[in-house]
Amino acid sequence: MALGSTLRDLFRDYRFVVAFIVLLFLVALAVISAFSPYDPTIWYYAPRDLKPSSQHILGTDSRGQDIFWQAAFAIRNSLIISIVAGLFSRLIAVAVGLVAGYQGGRTDRVLMFITDGFLVIPLFLILVMLAMLIRDKMNVFTTGLLLAVFGWAWDARVLRSQVLSLREREFTKTAILSGTPTLELVFKEYMPYITPLAFSTLINNMSWAIGMEMTLSIIGLTNMDIPTLGTNLKWALNYQAILMRRWNWILTPVVLSVLLFIALYWLSVSISEYLDPRTRVQRVGGE
Amino acid sequence: MFWRDYLIPRLLQYFLVIFLGITIVFFIPRLAPTNPVERTIAEVRSRGQYLDPAHIKDMVDALTEMYGLSGSWWEQYKDFWVRLSRGDFGVSFFQFPTPVIELIKRALPWTVGLLFTTTVLSWLFGNIVGGMAGYAHSRGWSKLLDFLAMFVRPIPYYVVALGLLILFGYVYRLFPIGGGATIGVRPSWTLAYIKDVLRHAFLPALSMVLLGGASWFQTSKLIVQNVKAEDFVQYAQLGGIRESRIMFRYIIRNAMLPQVTNLALSLGQILSGALITEIVFSYPGLGHLLYSAITTGDYNLIMGIISLSIVAITTLVLIVDLLYPLFDPRIRYK
Amino acid sequence: MKPSDVVLRTENLKAHYVLDVPGGQKVVRAVDGVELQIRRNEIYGIAGESGCGKSTLMKTLYAWVNRPLRLVEGSVFYSKDGQEFDVYALNKQELRRLRWTFMAYVPQGAMSIFNPVIKIKETYRDFLSSHLRGKTVEEMFEMAKEHIEQLGLPVSILEAYPHQLSGGMRQRVAIALAALLRPSVIFADEPTTALDVVVQRGVVQLLKDIQERLHNTIILVTHDMGIHANVTDRLCIMYAGRIIEEAATVEIFKNPLHPYTQFLINSLPQFGDTGERVSAPGQPPSLANLPSGCAFHPRCPQAMPICRERRPEDTKLGEHRVACWLHAERGEAEYAANS
Ligand SMILES: Nc1ncnc2c1ncn2[C@@H]1O[C@H](COP(=O)(O)OP(=O)(O)O)[C@@H](O)[C@H]1O
Numbered sequence: 001m002a003l004g005s006t007l008r009d010l011f012r013d014y015r016f017v018v019a020f021i022v023l024l025f026l027v028a029l030a031v032i033s034a035f036s037p038y039d040p041t042i043w044y045y046a047p048r049d050l051k052p053s054s055q056h057i058l059g060t061d062s063r064g065q066d067i068f069w070q071a072a073f074a075i076r077n078s079l080i081i082s083i084v085a086g087l088f089s090r091l092i093a094v095a096v097g098l099v100a101g102y103q104g105g106r107t108d109r110v111l112m113f114i115t116d117g118f119l120v121i122p123l124f125l126i127l128v129m130l131a132m133l134i135r136d137k138m139n140v141f142t143t144g145l146l147l148a149v150f151g152w153a154w155d156a157r158v159l160r161s162q163v164l165s166l167r168e169r170e171f172t173k174t175a176i177l178s179g180t181p182t183l184e185l186v187f188k189e190y191m192p193y194i195t196p197l198a199f200s201t202l203i204n205n206m207s208w209a210i211g212m213e214m215t216l217s218i219i220g221l222t223n224m225d226i227p228t229l230g231t232n233l234k235w236a237l238n239y240q241a242i243l244m245r246r247w248n249w250i251l252t253p254v255v256l257s258v259l260l261f262i263a264l265y266w267l268s269v270s271i272s273e274y275l276d277p278r279t280r281v282q283r284v285g286g287e
Numbered sequence: 288m289f290w291r292d293y294l295i296p297r298l299l300q301y302f303l304v305i306f307l308g309i310t311i312v313f314f315i316p317r318l319a320p321t322n323p324v325e326r327t328i329a330e331v332r333s334r335g336q337y338l339d340p341a342h343i344k345d346m347v348d349a350l351t352e353m354y355g356l357s358g359s360w361w362e363q364y365k366d367f368w369v370r371l372s373r374g375d376f377g378v379s380f381f382q383f384p385t386p387v388i389e390l391i392k393r394a395l396p397w398t399v400g401l402l403f404t405t406t407v408l409s410w411l412f413g414n415i416v417g418g419m420a421g422y423a424h425s426r427g428w429s430k431l432l433d434f435l436a437m438f439v440r441p442i443p444y445y446v447v448a449l450g451l452l453i454l455f456g457y458v459y460r461l462f463p464i465g466g467g468a469t470i471g472v473r474p475s476w477t478l479a480y481i482k483d484v485l486r487h488a489f490l491p492a493l494s495m496v497l498l499g500g501a502s503w504f505q506t507s508k509l510i511v512q513n514v515k516a517e518d519f520v521q522y523a524q525l526g527g528i529r530e531s532r533i534m535f536r537y538i539i540r541n542a543m544l545p546q547v548t549n550l551a552l553s554l555g556q557i558l559s560g561a562l563i564t565e566i567v568f569s570y571p572g573l574g575h576l577l578y579s580a581i582t583t584g585d586y587n588l589i590m591g592i593i594s595l596s597i598v599a600i601t602t603l604v605l606i607v608d609l610l611y612p613l614f615d616p617r618i619r620y621k
Numbered sequence: 622m623k624p625s626d627v628v629l630r631t632e633n634l635k636a637h638y639v640l641d642v643p644g645g646q647k648v649v650r651a652v653d654g655v656e657l658q659i660r661r662n663e664i665y666g667i668a669g670e671s672g673c674g675k676s677t678l679m680k681t682l683y684a685w686v687n688r689p690l691r692l693v694e695g696s697v698f699y700s701k702d703g704q705e706f707d708v709y710a711l712n713k714q715e716l717r718r719l720r721w722t723f724m725a726y727v728p729q730g731a732m733s734i735f736n737p738v739i740k741i742k743e744t745y746r747d748f749l750s751s752h753l754r755g756k757t758v759e760e761m762f763e764m765a766k767e768h769i770e771q772l773g774l775p776v777s778i779l780e781a782y783p784h785q786l787s788g789g790m791r792q793r794v795a796i797a798l799a800a801l802l803r804p805s806v807i808f809a810d811e812p813t814t815a816l817d818v819v820v821q822r823g824v825v826q827l828l829k830d831i832q833e834r835l836h837n838t839i840i841l842v843t844h845d846m847g848i849h850a851n852v853t854d855r856l857c858i859m860y861a862g863r864i865i866e867e868a869a870t871v872e873i874f875k876n877p878l879h880p881y882t883q884f885l886i887n888s889l890p891q892f893g894d895t896g897e898r899v900s901a902p903g904q905p906p907s908l909a910n911l912p913s914g915c916a917f918h919p920r921c922p923q924a925m926p927i928c929r930e931r932r933p934e935d936t937k938l939g940e941h942r943v944a945c946w947l948h949a950e951r952g953e954a955e956y957a958a959n960s
């Protein structure tokens with residue numbers, strides 16, 4: 001599968017194109033947050049509750065902060081959280097999936113028992129407890145890690161069944177017979193199959209992580225000093241933005257997150273449909 | 288053997304998951320750097336209340352007792368299970384001295400009512416419409432629904448909830464913006480009261496049915512599309528079996544099976560969705576109660592709600608799993 | 622052959638898989654100009670390597686053409702009650718009523734053709750109730766029981782779920798079901814493949830029994846020449862979507878004309894034969910990209926320059942026909958001598 005032709009095929013799918021453009025726009029927004037004239041942790045650097053104007057494109061909020069620049073920071077931090085969560089949970093999922101699928105036997109049973117446990121327990125509640133206790137110490141990175149611990153189980157199962165089917169293939173038997181070291185076999189022969197799958201689950205998982213961060217924020221379980229899509233929304237809710245009809249304030253994180261979720265979802269659907277037309281719709285993320 | 292291969296492992300898993308879940312719930316607060324007692328006192332202080340040192344000592348003792356934090360961890364742990372089995376989670380801190388179980392009992396009907404109705408509705412609705420769309424997947428309406436679902440599906444509960452709330456609660460004031468019933472009205476089995484409750488439940492329920500329905504729709508459409516291509520359906524068509532018979536006995540009957548399993552798997556997610564929806568709509572159920580507990584640092588209440596929810600959800604999943612063999616003879620007769 | 626003997630006849634039948642691929646269409650010419658005449662009261666065999674279009678031909682004859690398969694050209698005529706009709710001219714309802722009462726089908730890979738969540742007797746009932754009027758459920762179960770007993774299968778299978786039956790039993794049930802409404806034509810696609818030899822014998826016997834009982838036509842596809850030798854009355858050999866040779870089975874085994882047929886017969890294990898079995902060298906061609914001229918020429922040891930350029934037409938030698946340049950002249954000479 002040459003990368004060029006893969007991309008060409010993907011770009012034939014309108015969903016991929018739309019998702020790609022939207023994501024590009026959001027990433028650009030995240031990048032320009034580096035050039036923000038304001039420090040997002042400082043309050044009242046601008047007059048409060050301004051309507052959109054040329055000075056403040058989206059107006060300002062009741063904390064005297066510029067809504068546009070806060071949103072740029074929020075997108076950046078939410079993306080970082082989701083990438084940290086996504087990558088670390090992929091590490092766990094790939095490791096568990098590979099070991100369980102490859103070793104089989106008792107190892108497989110034990111690992112799958114744990115994995116199923118993670119699928120059956122209402123993880124969200126446990127996540128709530130954990131978040132409650134460490135919320136003040138949380139930063140972007142630790143939030144990502146915390147979510148990673150909870151978001152791997154489903155994908156570990158998916159990857160395991162892929163490995164199981166690879167094991168049955170001829171090349172595995174040949175490789176084992178010819179004495180290829182396990183690690184070499186796994187990395188050389190399996191990775192080309194595992195990587196695309198892990199990638200498509202990565203996108204789903206990122207989307208789940210962003211949503212989970214927002215959920216935790218709404219319940220009030222994240223560090224409110226760090227601007228994320230979740231905390232932006234939470235501040236707006238705290239200041240009764242709906243009641244005051246401050247649509248520019250409340251709708252900014254809502255619209256941005258809707259764009260982000262739809263873009264990530266379309267991207268993943270389009271990729272997984274490309275990988276395997278039969279498993280067209282996937283479950284989103286962890287729990 | 289059905290017993291050995293299906294039932295026993297499933298039951299074993301059930302008890303182990305509950306055991307582990309509750310154990311985790313027990314240990315998390317105890318492993319945390321600050322214990323709940325210190326936190327509660329800090330909380331009280333931060334509200335600007337002055338506490339004299341002698342009083343603090345008394346309070347620490349009282350809180351330690353109240354949170355079940357006296358004695359060794361092992362004693363506390365045993366005690367935790369004993370109390371759990373009796374449904375005793377201590378008293379609430381933010382509505383002192385109401386027992387936690389009392390608060391949960393009050394909130395439970397709201398959550399169960401909302402969750403049960405919306406889950407059943409969206410499962411049925413999503414599966415029926417999705418099944419029809421999968422059966423006629425080349426038709427225009429099927430493609431249109433599929434396209435719409437692509438927008439609704441990825442959006443989280445609270446965004447949909449907020450959207451509906453803003454649209455129908457504030458912009459068009461068609462529905463109440465929160466609560467389970469109009470404040471001050473006595474609960475009764477009168478038509479007026481039931482109508483009032485339904486009006487309050489409408490937006491939260493709608494947001495859950497929309498999201499749940501979209502997701503069931505998509506999965507069901509995909510499954511039906513795939514079942515339609517299965518050999519046994521092709522064979523029935525090739526054999527000239529009547530179309531209605533193929534639709535119900537061959538396609539829907541088989542497509543239902545994975546959806547039963549999926550229902551079990553999604554229950555946890557549905558619960559967290561329901562909690563969030565309740566928070567957005569200030570709906571007086573468990574989610575809202577949990578929210579108040581978190582904002583006031585009410586540990587007993589939090590642990591009570593979470594422990595009970597873990598038991599409830601795992602039991603529900605078990606029930607669905609145990610019902611599954613009724614629909615699938617391949618598991619019943621191994 | 623008297624026209625009244627013919628139950629099924631095709632004219633230049635072409636059915637292709639038309640696939641959308643990035644940047645255009647790919648056409649798999651699975652059935653590419655087939656001429657057939659199949660008689661009443663015979664077992665007609667179709668042989669050929671896997672992938673040569675046997676199953677596609679069967680589906681096309683049965684008028685079971687679904688995307689991406691398309692009928693490109695030609696027609697299929699059946700004669701029923703002395704009337705000949707084009708099966709592709711029928712509407713959906715007429716076609717549905719024809720199925721199982723006039724023609725029935727045993728699909729390839731019968732392992733998964735039964736609805737896994739209903740008992741075998743329910744499948745029987747679905748077939749009966751869809752094609753017969755005014756029968757109660759009990760009557761239908763009773764009919765199913767009688768039918769199963771007549772064919773010598775254990776009655777207990779009616780109460781079983783498909784997964785409880787062995788592969789061989791499932792295959793036999795599929796064949797029994799095809800005979801249920803005494804159809805004039807039964808199509809059986811690879812009914813013995815993937816079964817072990819002992820089970821194969823049972824399946825073959827069942828087919829023969831049914832044919833003897835109903836005096837109907839059975840069209841049997843298998844790539845196993847041994848089975849053809851044992852079962853079929855007449856046999857055709859298919860290669861790359863076309864029929865390259867056809868004759869009475871005995872004649873084909875005695876006097877194979879096409880080099881490909883010779884390979885197929887020589888590859889059969891023979892009693893007391895210890896020598897190397899020769900199968901055709903090389904790979905079957907891709908039906909999406911056929912060689913020029915005779916499709917077999919790249920693998921043919923006797924290929925001549927003309928084979929590369931022009932496709933051989935059928936040469937008729939009495940009841941034996943072959944499409945090969947080696948025999949074209951002979952046929953013409955015989956034709957000249959006869960007329
Ligand atoms: N659904 C399909 N779509 C595309 N190509 C197909 C399909 N089914 C069969 N083919 C192709 O048509 C050719 C003939 O297949 P088939 O009729 O199944 O051969 P046989 O039964 O002789 O093994 C093969 O090359 C096969 O790849």
Ligand SMILES: [Mg+2]
Pocket residue numbers: 672675676677729810811
């Ligand atoms: Mg075939």
